[in-house]
Amino acid sequence: KAGVTQTPRYLIKTRGQQVTLSCSPISGHRSVSWYQQTPGQGLQFLFEYFSETQRNKGNFPGRFSGRQFSNSRSEMNVSTLELGDSALYLCASSVIPGANYEQYFGPGTRLTVT
Amino acid sequence: AQRVTQPEKLLSVFKGAPVELKCNYSYSGSPELFWYVQYSRQRLQLLLRHISRESIKGFTADLNKGETSFHLKKPFAQEEDSAMYYCALKDTDKLIFGTGTRLQVFP
16 A cells, blocks of 8 residues: 655745645555644644544634645645745545544655745 | 653663663543554564453563553563664554653674
8 A cells, every 4th residue: 555645845935936846645645734844943743634624623724724725635835934934744544533543644744945 | 731751862771681661651531552663764663452362472471550650671681682663652542652762782
């Protein structure tokens, strides 16, 4: 079974631009979560989607948004990029939400904002 | 507020030595805790969860509600255990991660 895939793997943007990252979950998984990983803050939860609905949202500004499609693929968008948005963005999928269902992580998208 | 604390950024041991990676949590309710591991150039992956009470790759972790701790232990470290370890707390279906501890096992 193919793992979680994220595209693109690397991205360089300039301040003020916007960016869209994509995540394809494991086949059959319907829950997708997004995390931001930085050296200073570690892994921080962004949001979670299940059945095309956002179920949870972390403490990030409104510039960070996401969506999920009917095939469970998910995208996250960051508008008006700031230097501090440079990070590794991880996507994780699980069959359905809940502690009993393991989250499988993708390789991440490395975003650099210059 | 819900929080996970991993006090050590780096833990260095020699092969064969015991290992204990510390994790403390703050949570109002019954916690669900996990340990995740990230080996060099690999994805973050689940190592173990407290509800399973299992030993994975020789690692165990016991939830101590009195001390609000979920320390990860292994009696004899191996070089292949070198990795980044994250303790995580499940809070309404989202994971709250600690800042991680890098374990270095020297030969």
